[in-house]
Amino acid sequence: MMTTLAPVLSAHWDADRSWTLATYEANGGYRGLRRALTMQPADVVTTVKDSGLRGRGGAGFPTGMKWGFLPAPDGGPRYLVVNADESEPGTCKDIPLMMASPQVLLEGVAITSYAIGCTHAFIYVRGEVLHVYRRLLRAVEEAYAAGYLGKDILGTGVDLDVTVHAGAGAYICGEETALLDSLEGLRGQPRLKPPFPAVAGLYARPTVVNNVESIASVPAILVGGASWFTSMGTERSAGHGLFSLSGHVERPGQYEAPLGITLRELLDMAGGVRAGHELKFWTPGGSSTPIFTAEHLDVPLDYESVGKAGSMLGTRALQIFDETVSVVRAVTRWMAFYKHESCGKCTPCREGTYWLLQVLQRIEAGQGTSGDIDLLLDLCDNILGRAFCALGDGATSPVTSAVQYFREEFEAGMHTPADVLFPPERSARFDYTPRRRTQLAGVHA
Template sequence: MSDPLTPVLTKRWLSPNSWRLSTYEQLEGYTALRKALRGTPEQLVQLVKDSGLRGRGGAGFPAGVKWSFMPPNEDKPHYLVINADEGEPGTCKDIPLMMADPHSLIEGCIIAAYAMRSHHCFIYVRGEALHPYRRLNAAVREAYRAGYLGRDILGSGFDLDITVHAGAGAYICGEETALLDSLEGRRGQPRLKPPFPAAAGLYAAPTTVNNVETIASVPFIVNGGADWFRKMGREKSPGPKIYSISGHVEKPGQYEAPLGTTLRELLELCGGMKDGIPLKFWTPGGSSTPMFTAEHLDIPLDFEGAAEAGSMLGTTAVQVFNETVSVPWAVMKWTKFYEHESCGKCTPCREGTYWLAQILERMVDGRGTAEDIDTLLDVCDNILGRSFCALGDGAVSPITSGIKYFRDEFLALCESNKRELVGAQA
């Protein structure tokens, strides 16, 4: 690779009993916390700003800037909420991190909570992810017993409690305000903004919502410094990243690499295309990001590189498909997922995803017409930018990009239908 990386986020994953506190402490665990508690909250916020750390949950918003939105006064409780509701199709980075190295997340939570003057942190774990939920709870209990959580942490005078909460398996709860509603015991639906969570989030109090990988990066930044962190990745997207590689590759899995790594380099890491069958299309950040083709092998996979090429980095859920896969079929499968997971709050998403799924299912079944392609694009246009949250935008991405790059495949379904009709009439 052009910019080799010594493992950072994944460096403990292969250690025996890596999830245990004893192993974590042997491998520099909780040294960053001691260092952070010697500084001030303002110094920590500035350090994270200087590092250039950007949110790893998909949006890529600068973490330090987000932390700075938390008001300095403590008239109301301040809450830190960790979004571990990993539900984007193809994404599998946060669950392995919580399974293999839960204390890196916990240490990051304590440092982030101290920086934002929060005394209660909630980790919202996807409901189906039972094993990481149990492992995280066990790690939290270990941290309490060792004095890293609770009252007067390490004699600093700082108090923090962590609550691990299991969701109920709703994709929409990956949206931060829907997650907050779910935490409060309500139905998971996105809220109208403003007010933003930093002003009125959980229980109408100032709240910061961060992704698991974002917070797990913080202890390394505290120990290594902002300049060290910026040596990895690219100027506007610094640091290491966990890429989830799935699909038609020889060795699917999680691969840590600098931000800006290309798919060509990632394919080298995972042994190339399975059975040597050529690449056809792929997603850079899960099914909610516009797809790429074999022509995009050398696109830098960072926030700017993916955007400039017409897609999004998203959660770096790289789904790889070879030439045996039908694009309309794959798009139909994704669209049915979004139809099922739409919370139903807004009309464009609720009705639009239903009709998109119906049309695609009919086309894949060989009962489509050429007009269906225009209808699909028209419905997508009425969803994009008009739905209450980003779920609607994500739902149309595979359709519009699929038609952009593989329109002939959609037309072929219509042509075959036309030939069948002519044959039947004859």
């Protein structure tokens, strides 16, 4: 059993003022950039390809291969866009990374930009996280002042400008083409593909769009080498990753470990499910991935194994729910989110999420009808594979998987409300009894 973590990105999060350039440099920061600048850009791309680094934003597409899709230079600009619009329910890895160590992201941006021939990169940050936005702006200022960004980086003749852009708070802008439209000042909606961003992305120019963790993983690969990176993880899912444990777990937080670790191993290190309770269901990659149950505790958390077991690794957002939680209520809350966040561009997602929520709400209220479960599955079937982007597909995942594993709870919704079967106060992480609420009100008066 794997009992150790692999702190690479998170190795110095607990250092004094870890977010400053001085602390980052004291711990070996920007060695990767210095090495990259002594190499040919094509060799940097090859190194990342050989490392097996796969996109850490959910899809798991090989990062180096994505860079290689750019067409040959034609004299015009090409762009790098970092997707920092972290908004998947349960996902909380990129924001802590940018708060604790923004310079590792900027170093990754500089290396990637050099590799693909980009002279202007963008970091698209979720607008609600104002503290992260401010920290990134300050980090960019420090990097410019130190010569890691701007004109003639480290005297090599390489130029790079970085713009930090705050979005306006739309989940759909996590989809790469909707993000590009938003960055251009348009309404954030997915584009028709092809053309793909590598050919016609930002401002209709060749563009690479990568997740924060993907780009932040690049500096260590340049320092340690491809073989070092592939020594962790599995054959097809190499390296380390941040696993976000939340919910009914004793010590929730970020656990950086090699891909292929299991939830059982992570729970052992996190103190297990909260005392006196047992695991009921969990998400391996956020709310848009099919749920797992206790029978999946030993599934290796890598792209292939999770896919084979019937779900997706996604963003490694491990939401843990014990036996006090109503599956129907949880899925209904997720569906309310997807219905609200649908951009409305395509009919399957716009109408499908609306009707899924209507049916789920009446089942939750104990007012379901005999045909509602079949109706839910039929609605999901009419959305899956027919929506304009992955939001519609993701919205069906928790519904179909919940019915698969907990059909009896949906059947109970034909006569008994979910809050009767599963009183909400039993699943609360904290004491929210009337007396406790009164005490808290007195404290904050």
